[in-house]
Amino acid sequence: GQSLEQPSEVTAVEGAIVQINCTYQTSGFYGLSWYQQHDGGAPTFLSYNALDGLEETGRFSSFLSRSDSYGYLLLQELQMKDSASYFCAVGTGGFKTIFGAGTRLFVKA
Amino acid sequence: EPEVTQTPSHQVTQMGQEVILRCVPISNHLYFYWYRQILGQKVEFLVSFYNNEISEKSEIFDDQFSVERPDGSNFTLKIRSTKLEDSAMYFCASSEGPVSTDTQYFGPGTRLTVL
Numbered sequence: 001g002q003s004l005e006q007p008s009e010v011t012a013v014e015g016a017i018v019q020i021n022c023t024y025q026t027s028g029f030y031g032l033s034w035y036q037q038h039d040g041g042a043p044t045f046l047s048y049n050a051l052d053g054l055e056e057t058g059r060f061s062s063f064l065s066r067s068d069s070y071g072y073l074l075l076q077e078l079q080m081k082d083s084a085s086y087f088c089a090v091g092t093g094g095f096k097t098i099f100g101a102g103t104r105l106f107v108k109a
Numbered sequence: 110e111p112e113v114t115q116t117p118s119h120q121v122t123q124m125g126q127e128v129i130l131r132c133v134p135i136s137n138h139l140y141f142y143w144y145r146q147i148l149g150q151k152v153e154f155l156v157s158f159y160n161n162e163i164s165e166k167s168e169i170f171d172d173q174f175s176v177e178r179p180d181g182s183n184f185t186l187k188i189r190s191t192k193l194e195d196s197a198m199y200f201c202a203s204s205e206g207p208v209s210t211d212t213q214y215f216g217p218g219t220r221l222t223v224l
Contacts (some may be wrong), residue, residue, distance in 0.1 A: 030208070035152075042200055042215040043152060087152060091208040095140070095157035095164035102151055 002026045004100035011106040020073045020103045022088035030091040032071045038084045083107045111135045113216035121222045125190050130219045132184045132201030141184045142202040191223045
């Protein structure tokens with residue numbers, strides 16, 4: 001089967017750094033994406049890694065190790081508005097994406 | 110900034126009825142997708158569509174589901190005979206290239222409630 005594992009929830013304080021891990025087991029792998037979803041909203045793209053290493057986009061960074069089937073999303077300088085669900089997702093081929101169950105991030109003042 | 114749009118935002122239907130969910134992808138995108146999300150659960154892939162045909166579909170996308178691009182702008186998902194378990198948020202997405210190399214942009218979703 002195909003699976004993506006990520007923690008169900010994480011809590012952190014405003015201004016802190018938080019890391020959300022994702023391990024995957026899929027039949028194909030073309031890249032690891034991260035999406036943010038606020039309650040009642042649509043998933044919005046945050047970051048994408050096709051190759052090993054770190055990608056940085058402002059306060060968000062994402063890391064991939066293909067040999068370990070592992071990646072993470074790093075959020076720095078947390079703000080209250082970052083409270084949301086974060087999904088890792090694997091492109092298993094040219095036309096299909098498998099999502100993890102999501103990590104609910106709670107940012108406290 | 111261009112965006113994916115979906116109509117209606119909320120659809121209520123009786124079990125056994127047919128529903129059509131509509132999407133207008135971003136205009137220069139070539140790849141289109143439908144996903145669903147049952148309340149509180151993960152986003153699940155239903156189907157991808159490229160060059161006027163289904164590229165890939167999941168086991169969820171059975172004979173009750175169909176997709177169509179009836180004109181140059183709309184992309185529709187039809188559920189022929191709705192079941193209670195079809196109640197979910199349905200998201201349309203589009204991308205310029207295949208998801209192996211390109212970002213998907215999601216629409217705001219249609220909440221389908223089957224009574």
